[in-house]
Every structure is written in structure tokens, then in C-alpha cells.
Amino acid sequence: MTNAIFRKLAIRNIRSNKQIYLPYLLSAVATVSMFYLMANLLNNDFIHQRSSTLPLLFNFGVVVIGIFSFIFILYTNSFLIKRRKKELGLYAILGMKKLHVVRVLFLETLITGSIGILLGLIVGTVLGKLSFLALNYVLHFPAKMNFTLSAGTVLLTVGVFAVIFLIALLYNISQVTFSNPIKLMKGKQAGEKEPKSSIFLFLLAIGLLGSGYWISLTISDPIAALTKFFLAVLLVIAGTYFLFISG
Amino acid sequence: MALLEVKHLKKVYSTRFSSQQVEALKDVNFSIEKGEYVAIMGESGSGKTTLLNILSTLDTPTSGEVLLEGKSLADIKDSEMSDFRRNDLGFVFQDFNLLDNFSLKDNIFLPLVLSNTPVKEMEERLKPIVKPLGIEKLIEHYPYEVSGGQKQRAAVARALITDPKLILADEPTGALDSKSSQSLLETFEDINQAGQTIVMVTHSTRAAAHANRVLFIQDGEVYHEVYRGEQTVDQFMDKIAQSLMVIANRGGQYD
Structure with missing residues (x-):
């Protein structure tokens, strides 16, 4: 072959x-643009000048959105392949041959991944520009805030999503x-597995949720304890997830 | 030399975490000459599907061997297995297995596309195959736009287009109404008259009666076979029904 x-087979398959x-691509575009928007704020002049904790906050935001994108794209992908x-x-x-199937899958991921990332960057830029325009219009700050484009942010976004799509592949x-x-022929008939209830996962979930909320309740100085706060967010996310799958 | 020889085929399924074993095929022996149309009958659980999967190289036997033109299927290298399936075997399934998002024509072309046949040759091969099947005018349509019988005809065209040595059909009439079944069975007879060897697994007496020979399989063994000879379909159907009665009674004695 x-x-x-x-190439023809991959394009025809898509x-x-x-x-x-289409839904898969739309969700990819949405997550890419969201990530790109957040990552862009990392290098924004206004944010750097405004406060020293803001960049740190956005750092955490980028990490959370990255994790979210990873789970989201992998889940939609597993639905798609089924x-x-x-x-x-x-x-x-x-x-x-299996090797040939793999090649077709690779090409398909390459095409959909590239389209997803490219459109995501475009949509992200447009949304960013628009939201900053709106902010300037509403807030009337003396100094204009600008949505700046930077190669570093674009590279970061492309890199992160290239890895996510690679894992999906x-x-x-x-x-x-x-x-x-x-x-494989019968794969579509097999439904999603019924979640098995597990005491261990339940206890783990309770522990994670508990410690997450405990941390966030005992924080006295939010700015100084930003890292703690971030940890609490992660614990609550993981805890909620485990609570739901523990059945 | 027989086209297909099956010697002492045995297949034992064992579950991974228990010692319990299920013997799907005990000791299956038969051979099929070129140009034959053989039906394999048996109740569900008799091992029909397992046998067909092994003949299709989709499953491997625990012991015994299958020879196609004297060559053992077990000797085909993994790397050549897909070529073998593509070039030498044609498949017809119970639920058609057409891809809904491809037109009938593209579905029929699929095996040729996979072997990188030039478009011109594909088009040349298409016409003499779809014309006798009566789907010539439908090939631009999609599977969801045509009837079950027409879908199955397209599936038959897909099986025929590579000019395979052997067509393996798994309950081809299982999802069709009686009229479509009848016309599909006549199609199979026509294809067979043209020289195509066909092996069909079925539990419909009517379907089996269109074949030249019927093998009865029970408890993982072929223990009876009947030839059609000069009999009409109806006469042969009676004979098959009688044989099935004998099988049922034989089973009863052990119960």
C-alpha cells in the first residue's frame, strides 16, 4: 500500500x-482555545504589572485547564474509537494489516489534531481580543490592557495538545x-462497564474530599496560601471523581 | 486434491481464571472439492461458528489442521495472513457488516482499495459482478437507503470482487425475510454454478437445501452428511429434515 x-483512506474515514x-473536533477546539486563552494571560504585561500573585494564580489555572483538557479529550476519544x-x-x-490500520489511525489523528489545534488557536485569539476589548470598554482603566500574541504561548499550547493527542492515539x-x-466487530455492542462499587475508592474519595475542604477552610491568608489553595482544588477534583466512580 | 481439507480439528476454550474448559470442537474431519456448495448445519452451541472462525483464520485450533489447496493455514505467516484473507477468502455475514458511511459501491470496493488496485481495474471488475446480483442501479446509494436483501447482495458483491478461492457465509439469510432469503439463496446457487466454491453455515433447512451437500455437526463432531444429487430443493429439504429428526432423537437417548 x-x-x-x-492518506485517501484517512481523509475519507474522517x-x-x-x-x-464533528463533535470531537468542536470539543477539541473549545479546550485548545480555553487553554490558549489562559496560557496567554501568563505572559500578559498588564497581569505582570498589576500584582505579583496574579501570574501565580494563572499558572495554577493553566495546570488545571491542562488536566481538564487531557481528561476531556481522552474521554471523547475513547467514545469515538468505540x-x-x-x-x-x-x-x-x-x-x-494491523500495521496499516495503525498508520491510518496515525494519519487521522495527525489531521484532526492539527485542525483542532489550529482552529483552537484562531478561536482563542479572537475570543481573547474580544474579551479584552470588552474589558477595556467596561472598566475604563487609565492604562489600556492588551491581548498580546506570543510565540511562547503558542508553542506551549501546541506542545501540550500534541502530547494529549499522541496519548489518545x-x-x-x-x-x-x-x-x-x-x-472488534462486537466492540460497539459492549456498553460501558457498570462501575463496580469499591469501599477502598469510597474511603479514598472521602479522605481526599475531606482534606481538600479542610485545607480550604483553614486557610487564613488566601494570597499567601495560594499554593495550599491550589492543592485543595486538586484534592477536591480527584475526590469528587473517585466518589462518583466508587459507585 | 481437495480445495479445503479439515483434519482432526479440535478447539478447547478455557477461561483465564478457572480450570473449567469448554470443548467447542472435538474432532472435525471433512474435505471440500473445488466448485462445491456445502452447507454446515447444527444447533446453536454445536460449534458451527467456531469452525467458521477457524476456517476464516480469525481463530486458531487447539489441535488439528486446515489445509487450503494442500497448504496448512497454520503455516501462513502473520505478515501474510491479511493478504491471504484479502485474496483467497470472501466473507458474507449474517448482519451484512457494510459500513454505513460508505456507499454500496465503496463498500464493495473496500477489499480492492486495501490491496491498492487501480481505480480503472476496480470499475472494470464491478460491473460483471453487480449486474447479475441486480444491484447495478443501487450502487451509489448508502446501506441505510436500501433493503436488507439488497444490503446482503452488496455484501456478496464485496465477497466476490477479489475473486476468492472460497466464500465463507455465516447465516447469510439469518436477518432476511423469506422472499429476500429465497432470492439470495438462488443467487448463491448461480454463483456456485459459475464455479465459485461456497461454504455456508446455517440452521435454516431451506437455506441448506440449496447446497450440493449438507454436513451435520453436533457436539463438536461431523457425524452425518447428505448429498443433494439430482433432487429438487423441496425433496432435498425433506431429506435434511429427516436427518435433523434423527439427530434430535439420538440426542434424546442420552438425556
Whole structure:
């Protein structure tokens, strides 16, 4: 098989699966632009001049949005690949090598990932400009705030999301290679596993939630304890997640 | 030399965490000549699907071997396995397995696309296949726009387009109404008359009666077979029904 055929197959797959790829792309664009907006504020002059704690706050924001994007994109991706298992199993039965399936998946991720990141950056820039315009209009500060473009932020966003999409691709590849065609064909029928209730996870969740809220309640000086506050946020996020999956 | 030889095929499934084992195939032996149309009958749980999966190289036997034109399937390297499936086998499934987002034409072309056949050759191969199947005017449509019978015809066209040595059909009439079933079975007969070897797994007596030979499989063994010879479909159906009665009674004695 030649490169051209892989390309054609990948593009055709995305086009013909547009009912599931469109929501996936939209969610990717939304997360990329959100991350980019937040990351952009890191290097914003106004924020640097205003207060020394603001950059730190936005740092935490970037990390939280990064984690959120990671979970969000991986979840939508796992939904997407499940819908396509039958198709991939059929390719295998009709005589497509696993390596070739992997190549097609790679190209598909490359295309959707690039589009997602590019559109996300554009949307992020537009939204950023608009929100700063609105802020200036509403606040009437003597000094104008500007939404500046910086190569560093763009690189950071591209890098972070390249890694996220790469992990999603690895997940998809593992789904194809560790399964046989018969199982793949039936993959769509298998629903999501019923969550197993686990005492351990429940206790862990309670512990995390408890310590998270305890930290946030005992903080006396919010500015100085910003790191503590951030830790509390992470603990509560993890605790809530475990509480829900502990059934 | 027989086209397909199955020798002492045995398949034991064992679950990973328990010592409990299920013997799906005990000792299956049969051979199929080129140009034959063979139906394999058996109740659910008799091992039909396991047998078909092994013939399709989608599953491997615990012991025994399958020879296609004298070559053991077990000797085919992993790297050649996909080529083998693509070039030598054609599949027809119960639930068609057409891709909904491809037109019928693209579905039929899929195996050729995977082997990188030039577009011109694909188009040339398409016409003589879809015309006798009666789906010539439908090929630009999508699977959800056509009937079950038409979908199955497209699936048959997809199986035929690579000019395979053997067509493996798994309950091809299982999801069709009686009229579509009838016309599909006639199609299979026509294809077979044209020289195509077909192995069909079914539990419909009517479907089996269209074949030249019927193998009965029970408890993982082939223990009976009947030839159609010069009989009409209806006569052959009676004979198959009688054989099934005998099987049912034989099973009863042990209960």
C-alpha cells in the first residue's frame, strides 16, 4: 500500500464519520482555545504589572485547564474509537494489516489534531481580543490592557495538545492491536462497564474530599496560601471523581 | 486434491481464571472439492461458528489442521495472513457488516482499495459482478437507503470482487425475510454454478437445501452428511429434515 492510499483512506474515514468527528473536533477546539486563552494571560504585561500573585494564580489555572483538557479529550476519544471498532474490525477481516490500520489511525489523528489545534488557536485569539476589548470598554482603566500574541504561548499550547493527542492515539492503537477482529466487530455492542462499587475508592474519595475542604477552610491568608489553595482544588477534583466512580 | 481439507480439528476454550474448559470442537474431519456448495448445519452451541472462525483464520485450533489447496493455514505467516484473507477468502455475514458511511459501491470496493488496485481495474471488475446480483442501479446509494436483501447482495458483491478461492457465509439469510432469503439463496446457487466454491453455515433447512451437500455437526463432531444429487430443493429439504429428526432423537437417548 502506498502513502497516497493511506492518506485517501484517512481523509475519507474522517469525512464519512463526520457525525462523530464533528463533535470531537468542536470539543477539541473549545479546550485548545480555553487553554490558549489562559496560557496567554501568563505572559500578559498588564497581569505582570498589576500584582505579583496574579501570574501565580494563572499558572495554577493553566495546570488545571491542562488536566481538564487531557481528561476531556481522552474521554471523547475513547467514545469515538468505540463507535468505530466495527469498522476497524472489518478492515482487519477484509485483509488490512494491523500495521496499516495503525498508520491510518496515525494519519487521522495527525489531521484532526492539527485542525483542532489550529482552529483552537484562531478561536482563542479572537475570543481573547474580544474579551479584552470588552474589558477595556467596561472598566475604563487609565492604562489600556492588551491581548498580546506570543510565540511562547503558542508553542506551549501546541506542545501540550500534541502530547494529549499522541496519548489518545496510543490508546486507540492499543485498542486495535490487543484485540482480535472478532472482538472488534462486537466492540460497539459492549456498553460501558457498570462501575463496580469499591469501599477502598469510597474511603479514598472521602479522605481526599475531606482534606481538600479542610485545607480550604483553614486557610487564613488566601494570597499567601495560594499554593495550599491550589492543592485543595486538586484534592477536591480527584475526590469528587473517585466518589462518583466508587459507585 | 481437495480445495479445503479439515483434519482432526479440535478447539478447547478455557477461561483465564478457572480450570473449567469448554470443548467447542472435538474432532472435525471433512474435505471440500473445488466448485462445491456445502452447507454446515447444527444447533446453536454445536460449534458451527467456531469452525467458521477457524476456517476464516480469525481463530486458531487447539489441535488439528486446515489445509487450503494442500497448504496448512497454520503455516501462513502473520505478515501474510491479511493478504491471504484479502485474496483467497470472501466473507458474507449474517448482519451484512457494510459500513454505513460508505456507499454500496465503496463498500464493495473496500477489499480492492486495501490491496491498492487501480481505480480503472476496480470499475472494470464491478460491473460483471453487480449486474447479475441486480444491484447495478443501487450502487451509489448508502446501506441505510436500501433493503436488507439488497444490503446482503452488496455484501456478496464485496465477497466476490477479489475473486476468492472460497466464500465463507455465516447465516447469510439469518436477518432476511423469506422472499429476500429465497432470492439470495438462488443467487448463491448461480454463483456456485459459475464455479465459485461456497461454504455456508446455517440452521435454516431451506437455506441448506440449496447446497450440493449438507454436513451435520453436533457436539463438536461431523457425524452425518447428505448429498443433494439430482433432487429438487423441496425433496432435498425433506431429506435434511429427516436427518435433523434423527439427530434430535439420538440426542434424546442420552438425556
